[in-house]
Amino acid sequence: KQEVTQIPAALSVPEGENLVLNCSFTDSAIYNLQWFRQDPGKGLTSLLLIQSSQREQTSGRLNASLDKSSGRSTLYIAASQPGDSATYLCAVSNQGGKLIFGQGTELSVKP
Amino acid sequence: DAGVIQSPRHEVTEMGQEVTLRCKPISGHDYLFWYRQTMMRGLELLIYFNNNVPIDDSGMPEDRFSAKMPNASFSTLKIQPSEPRDSAVYFCASSLRSGTGGNAFKNTGELFFGEGSRLTVL
Numbered sequence: 728k729q730e731v732t733q734i735p736a737a738l739s740v741p742e743g744e745n746l747v748l749n750c751s752f753t754d755s756a757i758y759n760l761q762w763f764r765q766d767p768g769k770g771l772t773s774l775l776l777i778q779s780s781q782r783e784q785t786s787g788r789l790n791a792s793l794d795k796s797s798g799r800s801t802l803y804i805a806a807s808q809p810g811d812s813a814t815y816l817c818a819v820s821n822q823g824g825k826l827i828f829g830q831g832t833e834l835s836v837k838p
Numbered sequence: 839d840a841g842v843i844q845s846p847r848h849e850v851t852e853m854g855q856e857v858t859l860r861c862k863p864i865s866g867h868d869y870l871f872w873y874r875q876t877m878m879r880g881l882e883l884l885i886y887f888n889n890n891v892p893i894d895d896s897g898m899p900e901d902r903f904s905a906k907m908p909n910a911s912f913s914t915l916k917i918q919p920s921e922p923r924d925s926a927v928y929f930c931a932s933s934l935r936s937g938t939g940g941n942a943f944k945n946t947g948e949l950f951f952g953e954g955s956r957l958t959v960l
Binding site: 758759761763769770771772773776778816818820823824825826827828829830831 | 869871873880881883886888893894929931935946947948949950951952953954
């Protein structure tokens with residue numbers, strides 16, 4: 728059974744800092760891994776998707792990496808801004824289509 | 839495309855009443871997921887469909903919950919009878935893995951969410 732863990736559960740940083748969010752999964756036989764952002768009271772917005780054959784994806788100030796063998800992914804946010812404050816979730820999909828989420832990391836970027 | 843559309847956005851009902859949540863996935867997508875989100879348990883996968891066929895319903899809490907997908911453009915999640923502990927935000931999401939889905943979406947399996955249906959059972 729796939730289990731997805733995100734550390735830390737919450738993170739508070741000053742504006743401008745670079746930061747790393749962590750996601751680990753127990754079953755390395757994945758189809759893809761996806762990072763999402765969720766603002767309070769809102770739905771989930773897709774940030775980055777990494778296919779199982781890929782090692783990383785980049786979008787603007789965001790960079791996500793994937794190491795299947797160790798069951799880990801990281802989301803790197805460069806030069807953080809107060810607008811980045813949100814909950815970040817990672818989700819892992821298996822070959823059969825099942826997609827499991829971690830509990831998320833609540834990020835607060837202070838001005 | 840308008841994205842994944844869910845209705846109602848908010849529902850307040852009394853214990854014992856039947857609740858029906860609706861979802862219209864993105865046109866051409868071949869996977870549809872129902873999730874439930876609470877503060878205590880986070881995002882839980884309830885059930886998912888592939889080409890309108892239920893693949894895994896192991897996350898459905900109990901027999902009070904049922905989900906259907908009569909065609910590729912519509913799905914329902916029904917709770918009968920509802921209980922206060924069912925209060926949560928229910929999300930529908932869709933993705934495309936097979937075929938081309940037209941020019942708008944590649945078959946990467948990227949998941950797109952609706953805005954959610956917030957259910958309160960009194």
